[in-house]
Amino acid sequence: MALDKNGIAKRIAKEVQDGYYVNLGIGIPTLVANYVRNDIEVEFQSENGVLGMGPFPFEGEEDADIINAGKQTITTLPGASFFDSAMSFSMIRGQHVHLTILGAMEVAENGDIANWKIPGRMVKGMGGAMDLVASAENIIVAMMHTNKAGESKLLKRCSLPLTGVGCVKKIVTNLAVLEVTESGFKLLERAPGVSVEDIQKATEGTLIVEGAIPEMNL
Amino acid sequence: MINKQVAGVQDAIAGVSDNMTCMFGGFGLSGIPENAIAALVKSGVKGLTCISNNAGVDDFGLGLLLHQHQIKKMVSSYVGENDEFERQMLSGELDVELIPQGTLAERCRAAQAGFPAVYTPAGYGTEVAEGKETREFDGKMYVLEHAFKADFAFVKAWKGDAAGNLIFKGTARNFNPNMCGAAKITVAEVEELVPVGELDPNQIHIPGIFVQRIFQGEKYEKRIEQRTVRKRE
Numbered sequence: 001m002a003l004d005k006n007g008i009a010k011r012i013a014k015e016v017q018d019g020y021y022v023n024l025g026i027g028i029p030t031l032v033a034n035y036v037r038n039d040i041e042v043e044f045q046s047e048n049g050v051l052g053m054g055p056f057p058f059e060g061e062e063d064a065d066i067i068n069a070g071k072q073t074i075t076t077l078p079g080a081s082f083f084d085s086a087m088s089f090s091m092i093r094g095q096h097v098h099l100t101i102l103g104a105m106e107v108a109e110n111g112d113i114a115n116w117k118i119p120g121r122m123v124k125g126m127g128g129a130m131d132l133v134a135s136a137e138n139i140i141v142a143m144m145h146t147n148k149a150g151e152s153k154l155l156k157r158c159s160l161p162l163t164g165v166g167c168v169k170k171i172v173t174n175l176a177v178l179e180v181t182e183s184g185f186k187l188l189e190r191a192p193g194v195s196v197e198d199i200q201k202a203t204e205g206t207l208i209v210e211g212a213i214p215e216m217n218l
Numbered sequence: 219m220i221n222k223q224v225a226g227v228q229d230a231i232a233g234v235s236d237n238m239t240c241m242f243g244g245f246g247l248s249g250i251p252e253n254a255i256a257a258l259v260k261s262g263v264k265g266l267t268c269i270s271n272n273a274g275v276d277d278f279g280l281g282l283l284l285h286q287h288q289i290k291k292m293v294s295s296y297v298g299e300n301d302e303f304e305r306q307m308l309s310g311e312l313d314v315e316l317i318p319q320g321t322l323a324e325r326c327r328a329a330q331a332g333f334p335a336v337y338t339p340a341g342y343g344t345e346v347a348e349g350k351e352t353r354e355f356d357g358k359m360y361v362l363e364h365a366f367k368a369d370f371a372f373v374k375a376w377k378g379d380a381a382g383n384l385i386f387k388g389t390a391r392n393f394n395p396n397m398c399g400a401a402k403i404t405v406a407e408v409e410e411l412v413p414v415g416e417l418d419p420n421q422i423h424i425p426g427i428f429v430q431r432i433f434q435g436e437k438y439e440k441r442i443e444q445r446t447v448r449k450r451e
Contacts (some may be wrong), residue, residue: 047319048245049389059447064248064440065376065388071246071299071443082388084395084423085245085271086327089320093338112343116316123307123316124298130346131320134339165343 002174010035025102028142047128052080100136106158109184109205111168114160133164145173152204222382227257241371241397242270249390251372253435267291295319328365329400335364368401378408382426399428407435
């Protein structure tokens with residue numbers, strides 16, 4: 001069974017360690033916060049200027065002045081802080097944020113990522129993604145293995161305009177966990193019930209399979 | 219005390235003319251200078267180049283200026299959620315320069331702080347870096363990004379005083395402090411203009427030296443873009 005979006009988020013949550021400052025992108029990455037273990041201390045940063053993000057507010061307690069980078073109303077936890085955009089990106093560019101989790105339209109086997117523009121069709125902009133991928137030491141991409149047309153999103157080379165070059169280290173999809181290595185996508189784990197052949201079929205880029213590949217432990 | 223207070227929004231926008239470059243604070247619709255935008259719409263000024271992280275929505279924020287075709291060019295990092303914007307961009311009516319969010323902030327800050335340009339790793343190897351100087355430092359590649367040059371910066375704060383001192387609230391702070399002093403004239407609008415001496419100097423986010431004009435906005439809608447809530451247990 002391929003994972004759904006929540007399953008992907010659940011698997012990624014296992015990568016979050018005690019003492020981490022984490023930036024979550026829009027979409028699947030936002031869901032990761034729901035699955036982080038309760039017995040570790042983690043602070044979520046949102047690039048519009050908040051560290052120590054909490055859950056969504058209760059109805060009637062929304063505050064237009066307290067939002068996340070997805071423009072959603074949020075709350076803050078004890079110990080939280082607000083700051084301006086330049087300071088926010090000092091945290092990111094200065095590598096004070098430990099882990100960045102973001103979505104992608106395409107990832108290439110050399111670690112390139114594309115997620116901000118489809119020429120002639122969709123131009124929403126990169127937001128903070130280019131700063132995040134150019135700076136973060138630890139980047140995990142959360143995405144579906146294939147697009148809606150069934151085409152692989154793990155490619156030899158990205159076809160869309162790039163967001164960053166050679167920056168992705170790890171990818172968690174609905175089918176697999178993969179590491180970006182010098183020789184291609186190294187398969188680390190399979191989603192429950194998904195075969196190596198299924199993953200091979202859905203991967204256009206070079207897939208490296210060494211020995212028996214374990215199922216994800218969710 | 220050097221008095222920066224102006225009578226109202228009309229005096230605050232005095233001198234804005236066609237084809238100028240203006241900065242606007244805000245992230246999405248949070249912390250935008252609502253009153254200045256409304257006055258600029260009424261003024262009919264045209265051909266503006268606007269530097270702002272986002273471009274508003276169809277019927278609010280900078281979307282209001284777009285709707286009246288008063289904007290010639292947008293410099294932003296993210297412009298989703300705005301159909302009219304997309305239409306004008308794809309039809310070629312509107313010139314759009316998309317740049318990384320951190321680069322946008324730092325180009326403001328560089329203008330504020332007197333740096334002509336800064337090196338950033340963001341966008342290296344992408345189309346954002348095309349035609350720009352690049353340089354290697356300690357084995358990593360960086361792109362040279364120039365400080366903005368703007369005529370006006372319109373910012374919004376929570377509290378302020380006639381000396382131009384500003385305090386922001388929550389994530390409505392965002393780009394506002396970085397734009398103060400980053401243009402020839404900085405116009406700050408505040409929800410509450412308090413008597414000089416009332417703000418604790420320890421708590422001031424932006425000292426008045428960066429602000430040329432300040433006024434209390436008549437009203438604030440403070441529209442929420444994505445109202446997300448959780449159920450009570």
